[in-house]
Amino acid sequence: MVVSTKSETQTIVAPNKQIDTPSMVVDEEIMHRNIAEMAALAKSHGVKMRPHIKTHKTPEIARLQIGAGAVGITCAKIGEAEVMVDVGIDDVLLAYPTIGEIKIRRLMALMERARMIVAVDSHEAAEALSDAMAAQDRVLDIYVEVDTGQHRAGQPAGEQAVQLVLELARMPGLRLIGVMSHEGHANQQPPETIEGVAIDAGQKLVDTAETIRAHGVDISVVSVGSTPAAAYTPTVHGVTEMRPGTYVFKDTTAFRYGIYGPDRCAARIVATVVSHTSREHCIVDAGSKTLALDLSKGHPGHGYMIGQPGAVIGPLSEEHGVVKLSLDDPDLKIGDQVEIIPNHICPSVNLMDELLIVRDGQVIDTWKVAARGKIR
Amino acid sequence: MVVSTKSETQTIVAPNKQIDTPSMVVDEEIMHRNIAEMAALAKSHGVKMRPHIKTHKTPEIARLQIGAGAVGITCAKIGEAEVMVDVGIDDVLLAYPTIGEIKIRRLMALMERARMIVAVDSHEAAEALSDAMAAQDRVLDIYVEVDTGQHRAGQPAGEQAVQLVLELARMPGLRLIGVMSHEGHANQQPPETIEGVAIDAGQKLVDTAETIRAHGVDISVVSVGSTPAAAYTPTVHGVTEMRPGTYVFKDTTAFRYGIYGPDRCAARIVATVVSHTSREHCIVDAGSKTLALDLSKGHPGHGYMIGQPGAVIGPLSEEHGVVKLSLDDPDLKIGDQVEIIPNHICPSVNLMDELLIVRDGQVIDTWKVAARGKIR
Numbered sequence: 233m234v235v236s237t238k239s240e241t242q243t244i245v246a247p248n249k250q251i252d253t254p255s256m257v258v259d260e261e262i263m264h265r266n267i268a269e270m271a272a273l274a275k276s277h278g279v280k281m282r283p284h285i286k287t288h289k290t291p292e293i294a295r296l297q298i299g300a301g302a303v304g305i306t307c308a309k310i311g312e313a314e315v316m317v318d319v320g321i322d323d324v325l326l327a328y329p330t331i332g333e334i335k336i337r338r339l340m341a342l343m344e345r346a347r348m349i350v351a352v353d354s355h356e357a358a359e360a361l362s363d364a365m366a367a368q369d370r371v372l373d374i375y376v377e378v379d380t381g382q383h384r385a386g387q388p389a390g391e392q393a394v395q396l397v398l399e400l401a402r403m404p405g406l407r408l409i410g411v412m413s414h415e416g417h418a419n420q421q422p423p424e425t426i427e428g429v430a431i432d433a434g435q436k437l438v439d440t441a442e443t444i445r446a447h448g449v450d451i452s453v454v455s456v457g458s459t460p461a462a463a464y465t466p467t468v469h470g471v472t473e474m475r476p477g478t479y480v481f482k483d484t485t486a487f488r489y490g491i492y493g494p495d496r497c498a499a500r501i502v503a504t505v506v507s508h509t510s511r512e513h514c515i516v517d518a519g520s521k522t523l524a525l526d527l528s529k530g531h532p533g534h535g536y537m538i539g540q541p542g543a544v545i546g547p548l549s550e551e552h553g554v555v556k557l558s559l560d561d562p563d564l565k566i567g568d569q570v571e572i573i574p575n576h577i578c579p580s581v582n583l584m585d586e587l588l589i590v591r592d593g594q595v596i597d598t599w600k601v602a603a604r605g606k607i608r
Numbered sequence: 609m610v611v612s613t614k615s616e617t618q619t620i621v622a623p624n625k626q627i628d629t630p631s632m633v634v635d636e637e638i639m640h641r642n643i644a645e646m647a648a649l650a651k652s653h654g655v656k657m658r659p660h661i662k663t664h665k666t667p668e669i670a671r672l673q674i675g676a677g678a679v680g681i682t683c684a685k686i687g688e689a690e691v692m693v694d695v696g697i698d699d700v701l702l703a704y705p706t707i708g709e710i711k712i713r714r715l716m717a718l719m720e721r722a723r724m725i726v727a728v729d730s731h732e733a734a735e736a737l738s739d740a741m742a743a744q745d746r747v748l749d750i751y752v753e754v755d756t757g758q759h760r761a762g763q764p765a766g767e768q769a770v771q772l773v774l775e776l777a778r779m780p781g782l783r784l785i786g787v788m789s790h791e792g793h794a795n796q797q798p799p800e801t802i803e804g805v806a807i808d809a810g811q812k813l814v815d816t817a818e819t820i821r822a823h824g825v826d827i828s829v830v831s832v833g834s835t836p837a838a839a840y841t842p843t844v845h846g847v848t849e850m851r852p853g854t855y856v857f858k859d860t861t862a863f864r865y866g867i868y869g870p871d872r873c874a875a876r877i878v879a880t881v882v883s884h885t886s887r888e889h890c891i892v893d894a895g896s897k898t899l900a901l902d903l904s905k906g907h908p909g910h911g912y913m914i915g916q917p918g919a920v921i922g923p924l925s926e927e928h929g930v931v932k933l934s935l936d937d938p939d940l941k942i943g944d945q946v947e948i949i950p951n952h953i954c955p956s957v958n959l960m961d962e963l964l965i966v967r968d969g970q971v972i973d974t975w976k977v978a979a980r981g982k983i984r
Contacts, residue, residue, distance in 0.1 A: 250710070255984070286927075308926070328882070328927060329942075331893070332626065332880055332943060334626070334628040335628070354884070354942055357882075357942065384891065384925065385891050385928060386883075392885075416925070505707075506733075507705055507730060507761040508730070509730075509762075513759075515705075517704075517707070518983075520900075521983055522983050525900065525901035525955075526896070526901060550954060550958075551704060554760055566707060566730050567708060579901075585981055604981075605897075605959060605961055608630065
C-alpha cells in the first residue's frame with residue numbers, strides 16, 4: 233500500500249459531524265493527491281493526459297485536471313461535452329460514436345466553441361460526419377477507434393482498422409489525426425497478468441498506427457485509456473496519450489491490484505443506519521439508487537464500509553442497503569453514520585446531484601455534478 | 609397473455625420518427641390501461657390504493673393515479689414527498705424509516721402542508737419522532753413496519769412486532785393507525801408458488817394486526833405492497849390497503865409470471881445502434897447509465913428489445929450496451945433506432961431527467977421526472 237496521511241479506518245467527515253444522508257463526500261486532500269500522482273505518471277511515461285471526465289462529471293474537477301497539465305478532456309456523450317465547454321474547457325475528445333443527424337448538429341454547434349475530436353469506428357459514421365462537415369466547408373479531427381481485445385466498440389486492430397482508416401482518409405471534411413483504444417479487458421484479468429495484457433493491447437494499437445503510417449497516412453496520436461492499466465499501456469513505445477478516469481476518486485475495484493487501499497479513495501457515500509434488528513444485520517439508507525449495482529473483483533458485496541472491514545453490503549434494493557455485519561467489527565446503532573466506498577465510483581457519482589467537498593473533516597463546499605445524467 | 613391493442617413487436621414510437629437517443633418514451637394508452645386495471649383490481653379486492661411513486665417519480669402520473677381513485681401515495685424518501693406535496697398531493701405515506709434530526713425537521717415542515725404517515729420499525733426511531741412531535745404538541749400517524757418474510761426492514765411478524773407496537777402506543781405525539789409489510793420475497797419465488805407465498809405473507813400481517821388489537825390497540829390499516837403479488841396478498845381477509853408501484857409501466861420482471869408481455873410495458877428506452885462490427889454483435893447507446901444493471905428472472909440479459917426476441921443485451925458498460933444478435937431476427941444497421949424494455953423500470957426511470965409521452969406513435973409531451981434522484 234502507498235503511504236497516505238489518512239489511515240484505512242479514518243472517515244472523510246469528522247466523526248462528530250452529522251449530515252443529511254445519503255450524500256457523497258469528497259476528501260479534497262486525497263483527490264488532489266490522486267490528480268497529482270497521475271499527472272506525474274503521465275509525465276514519467278512521456279505521454280499527454282486527456283482524462284475521462286465520466287468519473288466526476290464536475291466542472292471544478294475537470295479544471296483541476298487541466299491545471300495539473302491535461303491537454304484536454306475526454307467525454308462519452310455530447311451532453312457531457314456541452315457542460316464542459318460551457319465552463320470554458322476548449323479541447324474535448326468525444327470517445328463515442330456520433331450517430332444521427334441530431335447528434336451531428338449538436339457536435340457542429342460545439343465546434344464553434346471548442347476544438348472537438350470525435351472517435352469513429354464505422355464507415356457509416358465516418359460518411360455521415362464527412363457529408364455534414366464538407367457541406368459547410370468544415371474539418372473535424374478524428375481518432376479511429378481500434379479494438380485491442382476488449383471486443384466492445386472499435387474496429388479490430390490490424391487489417392480491419394487499417395481498412396477503415398484508408399476509407400476515411402479519402403473523405404472530405406475529416407482529418408484523421410490518431411487512433412485510440414480502451415484496454416478495458418485488461419482490468420478483467422487477474423492482478424498478476426494485467427501488466428502483460430495491457431502492454432499487449434498497447435502494442436497492438438502502436439502496430440496498427442505504424443501500418444497506417446506505412447500506407448502514407450500521417451497520424452500523430454496513439455491514445456490509450458483506463459486507470460488500472462495506466463502504469464503499463466502508456467509505457468509502450470509509440471503511445472502518445474492516456475485517458476484514465478477513475479483515478480481521481482478510485483473505488484473498491486482498485487483494491488484488487490494491491491496498490492491502493494481505502495485511504496486513497498477520495499469519494500465516499502455517507503449513509504445512516506436506519507434499521508438494525510439483529511447484531512448481524514442492519515439496513516443503511518444507501519441502496520442501488522446511491523451505490524449503483526456494479527460488482528467488484530476487488531471486494532465482496534456492494535461496497536466497502538470504513539471501520540467495518542468484515543461487513544458485506546447487499547443485497548441492495550433501491551433505497552435499502554442490507555448489511556451483513558461481522559461480530560469482529562464494532563457494533564452499530566440506529567442513527568450512526570457510516571462511510572461506504574462504492575465498488576464503481578462512476579455510476580454512483582452519476583446518481584448524485586452534488587458532491588460535498590471536505591477539508592480536514594469539515595464540509596467546505598458543494599459542487600454540482602453538472603454533467604450528471606447526460607445520457608445523450 | 610392479456611389481449612392488447614398493441615402487438616408484441618409494435619414500437620411505441622412510429623418507425624419513421626427519429627428522436628435523440630437514448631430517451632425514455634411512455635405510451636399513454638398502455639399507461640392509462642395499466643392504471644385503470646390496477647384501480648379495478650383494488651376495487652375488486654375491496655382495498656384502498658396507495659401506489660408507490662418510486663416507479664415513475666413524476667407528478668403528472670401521481671395525479672393520474674389519484675384520479676383513478678388512489679387515497680394517497682407512497683414515497684420512499686422525504687425528497688420524493690417534498691416534490692409530490694409541492695404539486696398538491698396531500699396524503700403521503702413515507703414507507704421508510706425517518707432517522708436523524710435533519711429528516712425529522714423536513715418531515716415536520718411537510719406536515720404543515722399534507723397529511724403524512726411514517727413507517728417505523730424500531731424503538732429508537734419511534735422515540736425520536738415522539739420527542740419531536742410532543743415538543744410541538746403535534747401528532748404523527750404511524751404504520752409499524754412488519755417483516756413477513758422479506759428480511760429487509762421491519763420487525764418480525766408476531767411477538768416482536770407486537771412488542772414494538774405496545775411501546776409505541778405509550779409514546780406521546782404518535783398515533784399508531786396501522787401495520788404495513790412489503791412482500792418482496794414473494795416476487796423471488798417461482799411463478800407457480802408466488803400465490804401461496806404472497807397469501808402466507810398477507811396472513812402473517814393480518815394475524816399480527818389481530819394480536820395488536822387483542823392488546824387493546826385499535827389500528828385500522830393493514831397495508832401490503834408490491835405489483836407481482838397484487839393479485840394475491842390483498843385477497844387475504846383483513847388487508848385494507850395496497851401499495852403497488854411497478855404496474856404503471858411494467859418491465860421484463862413481469863414477463864415471468866406469464867400474465868403480461870411486452871405489449872403491456874408502457875415505458876421503454878429508445879436507443880440507437882452506434883456500432884455493428886459483425887452480424888451477431890452490435891452496440892446500442894444505452895448502457896448501465898440508461899438501463900440500470902438490475903437482472904431479471906423474466907428475461908435473460910439486461911432488457912428486451914422489441915422486434916429482436918433473440919437478442920441478448922449485455923454486458924453493459926456505462927454508455928455501451930453490447931448486444932448479441934440472433935441470426936433468426938432481422939439484421940440491424942448503424943443508425944437504426946430500437947426500443948428496449950428495461951429489466952427493472954424503476955431504477956431506469958431514476959436515470960432519466962424526462963419522459964417523452966407518446967400518443968399514436970407521436971411524441972405529444974415531455975414530463976419532468978421531478979422526483980428523480982431524491983435519495984434523501
